[in-house]
Amino acid sequence: MLVRLLREHLRPYRGAVYAIVVLQLVQTMATLYLPSLNARIIDDGVAAGDTDEIMRLGGVMLAVSLLQVVCAIVAVYYGSRTAMGFGRDVRGRLFGHVQTFSAQEVGKFGAPTLITRTTNDVQQVQMVVLMTFTFMIMAPIMLVGGVIMALQEDVKLSAILVIAVPVLGIVVGLIVSRMVPYFRQMQKRIDAINRVMREQIAGVRVVRAFVREERESRRFGVANTELFTTSLRTGQLMALMFPVVMLVLNVTSVGVLWFGAHRVDNGMQIGALTAFLSYIAYILMAVMMSTMMFVMVPRAMVSSDRITEILDTSTTVLPPVKAVPLPTDARPGLLELRAVEFRYPGAEAAVLHDVDLVAEPGRTTAIIGSTGSGKTTLLNLVPRLFDVTDGSVLLDGVDVRDLDPEELWSQVGIVPQKPYLFSGTIRSNLEYGKPGASDEELWHALEVAQAKGFVEALAEGLDARITQGGTNVSGGQRQRLAIARVLVRRPHLYLFDDSFSALDYATDAALRRALVPETRDAAVLIVAQRVATIRHADSIIVLEEGAVVGVGTHTELLESNQTYQEIVYSQVSAEEAA
Template identity: 65%
Template sequence: MLTGLLREKLQPYRSWITAVVALQVVATMAMLYLPALNADIIDKGVVTGDTGYIGRLGAWMLAVSAVQGICTVGAVYAGARSASALGRDLRAAVFDRVQRFSTREIGQIGTPSLITRSTNDIQQVQMLTLMGLTMMAAAPIMGVGAAIMAVHEDAPLSLLLVLVVPVLGLSVAAIVRRMRPLGRDMQDRVDGINRVLREQIAGVRVVRAFVRDGFERRRFAGANDDLYDVSMAMGRLMSMMFPLVILVINLSSVLVIWFGGLRIDSGGMQIGALTAFLSYLMQMLMAVMMATFMFVMLPRAEASAERIVEVLDTESSLEPPVAPRLPAGRSRGRLELRDVEFRYPGADEPVLHGVSLVAEPGQVTAVIGSTGAGKTTMINLIPRLADVTAGEVLLDGVDVRELDPAVLASSIGLVPQRPYLFSGTVGSNVRYGDPAATDEQVWEALDVAQARDFVSAMPEGLETPIAQGGTNVSGGQRQRLAIARALVRRPALYLFDDSFSALDYATDAALRQALMRRTSDAAVLIVAQRVNTIRHADRIVVLDEGRVVGTGRHEELMETCETYREIVLSQLTEQEAA
């Protein structure tokens, strides 16, 4: 899986990879040539006292060393550039895929895991690619070349390599085999840390309100200890690997010097040749060391690649239309739900059963029902945050599953149940609905949303900073800024999903009056828990356990729908409800 991912994503950078390999070949060949030159200096220059010969070969060695250094720098640069480009492309690919996910896929994988896969996992693959391009291209050439040169210097002494190299290779392979399953465990434990941290940071107010600091510390400590245990298991194996490699290198050096000394004593070998042989032995073992570094990183990178590919291979349940359609004429915002059913994967019963309603342009249609009735689920089906499992959702007579996605997005202004503000300023958050909106249009939207007063009171007005998630403003202010964000877009259909719940009654009433004027030519669909918010709507739809149990105006439903009457009387008296 790792190989396939790298082959696909590194395809555009073949020229850079070719340059890395070519430069590594030149640098490695230069490194292999240097010990032979050094041996000639010792055996033919130092022994005979020929200083001219020493000077000529010394100058040649400097030139070869310079070529080696330049090629190594170029190879590392090209390798780093390719690895960085790979990381950039993988992050872009994962982000693009996640952007197309429905709430179903995001829920299956999990937000903390998606964050880990977009950051830590991609970094693991990127680092392995960098090490592979800068080390693994040179290691085989260095290992094979050093073996050939060692045999050339002294064939009998080279028999030691037949013993040393297999022992080292088998030992490293045995350790790496045990490290591979730990790599996936480590990435899963990082997911666990991110999950706990995200929950604790996002829910810090709840934690403190219920004095659960001690419980959360223990929960984080558990996740932290889990990661620590896997890291220690990986560390123990690594602590065995490097001393083992160094031990083999040192024992090999002792054996070479011992038997090489005997060869020199018998006249079968010269001192310079023994020096070169030692250098080639070190180069062979260095090639093994380089491969060892790769093997240490390989288990985590393999696990990371599997997790990245899992995201890239996950198909969204929101299939794009094969032949996108457009509404006949200008978008008016007429919404119709026909016998809509929605069932979550694996659920025994649908959340929505045969829901039908119509929201006409120029009218306010309201949906009310008890908690869990399916109101928010129904709202999410309209902008295709999820798709119906039966029935149709029509916008201006076209099924939203067949509608051009750009037209669908531009036709809808959604204010979700939990409005989210992005890090930036008040102005940038309101302009999220329309990046081209002028300051005048932004202030107009804020005025309708009853947000002008508190924004004007802020030190920097529209340029006042907003923290991520809008944590530096109150819940009511966050809702009003989200409403202004939808208003500045001027869509044909407005969807308000319990968007007035944090407002006081006076602000709620003023906002509804201003909305009536601003949205007079658009269709408005309001989901609310407050009866006062929706009692004057042109049409009220009552949901109960995913079914429509009543449709009409307030006065009609008070007479004909027992569910609606119970909801109203739980909030108002008979006199107030009349």
């Protein structure tokens, strides 16, 4: 998975990669040439007392050193740019792909792990890319080149490498193989930390209301300790690796000096021995650089698997192969559900079955039912947050699955059960419905949504700050701002999913009265738990266990439908209901 991810996302940087390889090759060759020059200075210059030769070779050494420095700087520069660009591209692709997910895929993974995979996991792979361009390209060149240069200096003494390199490789391999499971576990532990943190921050009011700070602290402490334990075990293995590498390096250097002393007695020059020591150090340094990569690659492999899992997941809500345009000769906003069924994957029973519904432009259609009857699920089928598993949902006579998603969403305005506001200002949140909307349009939408009063009371007005999720405004204010956002959009089909539940009765009634002229040419579909909200609807549909058990006006259902009667009388008296 790691190789595949690198191959796909480094393709736009092929020119930079080739340049980095060439620069690293030149840099490494210059590095390997320096000990040979140093040996010649010692043997041909210093030993012979030839000052001119020392100056000449010193000049060559200086030029080679400058070339090495320049190549190193340029290679690191291009390597850093390429690695950062790679990370940017992968994050962008992940974000764009997650945006195509339906509610089903988002629920399958969960928000915490999607955030971790887009940030921490991408960072792990990005670091490997950076280390590859900084060290890993150089390491094999230096390893092979060091062996060749060492053989040129003394073949017999090079026999030490036959023992040192395999020993180092086996030890490193054993340690790395133990680290891979811990890295996989570590990423899951980070997911758990994010999940607990997200729940505690989002549910802080519930935590404080039930005085459960201590319980939540313990829950976070468990997740934190588990991450600490896994990280500690990984760190212990990493801490073991470098002393082992240094031990092999030092033992090898001692061996070279021991056996090299005997070779000097047999005619080997001092400069050649010094150069040989340098090449041994380069060879083992190359192995050590590879060791650093071995530390990072296993975690990056785990991260790349997690990233690829997201990228390989296809949404269940697919755009049509050939989109069908909406008819231009019909009154827009007509919604029809025909024999609709929906069941979650793997579920034994359907959430909705045999649902028929018509919501006409200029009319308000309401849906009411007990908790769990499928009201919200039904509403989510219209903008294709889910797709029906049987039957069809039609907008202006066209199946929504055959419409271009952009065209479908441009026709529909939805206020979800839990309205969400984005960090920014009131203005930026309202313009989410219609980018570039004028102040007049924004204030008009706020007035209809019964939000103008509290916005005017704010010192900054439309430019008042909104925190993430709208947590700095009340639930009722959040609902009214969400309704205003949809009103600015002016769609042909309004979907209100229990969007008046946080409003008091007076505000609810005023808002519904103000909505009538605004939605005169659009279809309105309201899901509500409160009878007062929907009693004046043109048509009320009663859901029970995913099926339609009644259709009619408030008066008709109150006379003939037992389920509706039970809902009504649980909220108001018989006199008030009439």
